[in-house]
Amino acid sequence: MRPSESQSQSERGSTATYTTIPISPGDVISRSFQNLSAAASRRRPWPEFVASSALDRPPRSLSHALDRIRTNAKRFRVNYAILVCGCAAVSLVGTPFSLVVTAAVVALWLLLYWFREDPLVVWGHQLGDRALLLSLLLLSIAALTCLTNAASSLLMAAGVGITLCALHSLLMNPDAFFLDEDEAASANLIHPQPPHPPPTSTSTSTSTST
Numbered sequence: 001m002r003p004s005e006s007q008s009q010s011e012r013g014s015t016a017t018y019t020t021i022p023i024s025p026g027d028v029i030s031r032s033f034q035n036l037s038a039a040a041s042r043r044r045p046w047p048e049f050v051a052s053s054a055l056d057r058p059p060r061s062l063s064h065a066l067d068r069i070r071t072n073a074k075r076f077r078v079n080y081a082i083l084v085c086g087c088a089a090v091s092l093v094g095t096p097f098s099l100v101v102t103a104a105v106v107a108l109w110l111l112l113y114w115f116r117e118d119p120l121v122v123w124g125h126q127l128g129d130r131a132l133l134l135s136l137l138l139l140s141i142a143a144l145t146c147l148t149n150a151a152s153s154l155l156m157a158a159g160v161g162i163t164l165c166a167l168h169s170l171l172m173n174p175d176a177f178f179l180d181e182d183e184a185a186s187a188n189l190i191h192p193q194p195p196h197p198p199p200t201s202t203s204t205s206t207s208t209s210t
Contacts, residue, residue, distance in 0.1 A: 028118045035115040043078035049168075054176035065170060072169035075177070080168075084161035091150075091157030098150035105143045109136055 059065045092099040120127045
């Protein structure tokens with residue numbers, strides 16, 4: 001694994017490492033899709049997301065408000081991403097071509113950059129992270145240029161989705177939710193139990209007196 005690849009992987013927040021044997025682009029996309037599915041499976045249940053029992057007035061101090069936003073953003077980050085993408089998709093329903101192009105660009109970013117953990121080999125040459133990032137940026141700019149009429153609606157819808165997520169994270173009281181074991185351990189609320197020692201078998205010996 002090259003230093004530039006490991007550095008770019010850490011910047012993307014991925015804990016996975018590249019494989020030493022290059023695989024086909026189809027397998028790369030397939031494994032990226034599996035990683036995306038695993039990340040999407042970590043979303044919180046929607047009844048919990050809209051639970052009215054967790055609604056609370058915003059904290060009075062700015063520090064407490066920011067702590068609540070950070071806590072809820074960490075807990076509902078997948079739900080927030082789905083909400084923002086849903087708002088963006090709704091804004092493009094009237095223009096199916098723009099919706100298809102935007103979905104294709106987002107899918108390329110997710111599968112080829114954010115959730116990719118293997119080197120991408122195209123026509124026998126390995127495509128580096130910087131070259132791939134530059135290609136995706138140029139492709140995104142070209143797509144926005146072609147979708148001039150829908151770009152404003154897309155940005156406005158994304159802004160609405162982000163605003164809704166911010167309000168949700170500010171109004172939902174994290175103390176109203178039950179923590180599972182992993183969340184409680186990460187918050188230092190519980191400590192993992194040490195493994196119990198295996199039972200020792202005691203052998204009884206009988207002595208004969210002569």
